Amino acid sequence: MKECLANYALRLFIIFDCELYYYVSERLCPKMMKAVFLEKPGGHLVMKEVNIPVPGPGEVLIKMKAAPVNPSDLARIRNTAAGHDLATFIPGIEGSGTVVVAGKGILPRLWLGKRVACSSEYPSSGTWAEYMVTKAGNCFPLSEKINDEQGSMSLVNPLTALAFFEIIKENNHKAIINNAAASALGRMVEMLGKKQKIPVINIVRNQHQTELLKNSGSQYILDSSSFSFIEDLGKLSHDLKATILFDSVCSRQLDNIIDALPSGSSVIIYGNLSGEEHIMINPRCLIDNDIKISGFYLGRRAKKNGLLKNMMNLREVGRLMSSDMKIKIRGRFPLDRAQEAVDTYLGNMSAGKVLLVM
Numbered sequence: 001m002k003e004c005l006a007n008y009a010l011r012l013f014i015i016f017d018c019e020l021y022y023y024v025s026e027r028l029c030p031k032m033m034k035a036v037f038l039e040k041p042g043g044h045l046v047m048k049e050v051n052i053p054v055p056g057p058g059e060v061l062i063k064m065k066a067a068p069v070n071p072s073d074l075a076r077i078r079n080t081a082a083g084h085d086l087a088t089f090i091p092g093i094e095g096s097g098t099v100v101v102a103g104k105g106i107l108p109r110l111w112l113g114k115r116v117a118c119s120s121e122y123p124s125s126g127t128w129a130e131y132m133v134t135k136a137g138n139c140f141p142l143s144e145k146i147n148d149e150q151g152s153m154s155l156v157n158p159l160t161a162l163a164f165f166e167i168i169k170e171n172n173h174k175a176i177i178n179n180a181a182a183s184a185l186g187r188m189v190e191m192l193g194k195k196q197k198i199p200v201i202n203i204v205r206n207q208h209q210t211e212l213l214k215n216s217g218s219q220y221i222l223d224s225s226s227f228s229f230i231e232d233l234g235k236l237s238h239d240l241k242a243t244i245l246f247d248s249v250c251s252r253q254l255d256n257i258i259d260a261l262p263s264g265s266s267v268i269i270y271g272n273l274s275g276e277e278h279i280m281i282n283p284r285c286l287i288d289n290d291i292k293i294s295g296f297y298l299g300r301r302a303k304k305n306g307l308l309k310n311m312m313n314l315r316e317v318g319r320l321m322s323s324d325m326k327i328k329i330r331g332r333f334p335l336d337r338a339q340e341a342v343d344t345y346l347g348n349m350s351a352g353k354v355l356l357v358m
């Protein structure tokens with residue numbers, strides 16, 4: 001009871017007497033931190049010591065605990081290397097940690113002292129660092145049931161999986177097709193499909209991944225390297241009335257895949273794992289079969305959703321991640337071995353996530 005009252009008093013103190021709290025917490029923080037940088041375009045990741053950033057209005061400073069290596073991190077590293085100042089660029093899009101300093105504003109102060117899942121806002125302050133400044137709106141308190149490691153992966157993929165099922169329901173699709181299905185996101189889509197009784201056709205790229213999914217109970221698995229893949233996809237998608245394809249590969253095969261889909265299908269591109277910059281699609285197929293193609297980016301959807309809806313989705317993610325939706329972790333690396341972490345991850349992406357731990 002005493003502890004509860006003390007906590008309550010502290011919260012009031014934080015909200016109403018924020019200037020003093022800001023002053024105290026800022027001074028309790030060290031001034032320097034270790035963070036990951038890219039040594040040169042196409043070069044290695046290295047660790048450097050730099051000043052800890054200071055949060056401005058509406059922002060918080062987070063003492064980071066863990067951050068995964070995701071395909072979007074590698075894409076961002078590639079894109080940033082092409083056009084930005086590498087001296088200030090710190091990679092890492094999502095992670096977890098504790099809010100240790102609050103900038104001006106109600107939300108930053110509400111989050112102060114809380115363990116949060118967070119995403120980066122600025123290229124100069126990523127999650128692959130001991131501390132990160134980001135917008136308070138990019139932070140979501142973690143439930144006690146989720147540890148720092150699982151929490152560090154609770155935004156990008158779980159929220160995307162939930163968004164897919166919102167899209168499916170909004171458009172009344174009876175079954176779905178997902179590519180790169182042995183990915184962490186693919187497994188979440190399969191799990192949510194089972195829960196919501198929506199059949200998922202999982203496309204993988206080799207026999208090993210087929211076995212992996214079979215062993216974890218997936219019913220519909222197609223190997224894109226098999227001779228009969230397009231024919232099998234055509235038959236299964238028509239049988240199950242799978243009229244939506246989520247594609248994160250975007251390879252030259254997409255043209256044939258689209259050709260095999262039932263008439264009126266939607267294709268949603270959400271990744272570019274193949275690295276192909278331009279792919280060809282037969283316009284006749286789009287016209288004759290009434291196929292719609294669009295893109296999906298979680299950041300855009302989250303901004304559109306607003307804080308309240310995002311918080312509700314995060315609550316659902318928390319519930320799922322504390323039961324069935326645990327993400328497999330393959331390795332943990334300190335910041336000074338970030339390059340090794342990325343190499344390990346790229347060596348076998350389907351084997352589980354690689355984390356940077358601070």
Ligand SMILES: NC(=O)c1ccc[n+]([C@@H]2O[C@H](COP(=O)([O-])OP(=O)(O)OC[C@H]3O[C@@H](n4cnc5c(N)ncnc54)[C@H](OP(=O)(O)O)[C@@H]3O)[C@@H](O)[C@H]2O)c1
Nearest residue numbers: 071180182183184185248270271273274296297298349350
């Ligand atoms: N648009 C968005 O907002 C959004 C949000 C979340 C995720 N995503 C995207 O979702 C995808 C999955 O992310 P994740 O974190 O779940 O991935 P992950 O767990 O790291 O796994 C990546 C998977 O992709 C497979 N893969 C890699 N290159 C491939 C290629 N050229 N062709 C076919 N398969 C390939 C890997 O297979 P191997 O083991 O054989 O390499 C592995 O199964 C990524 O493209 C990511 O960018 C997009």
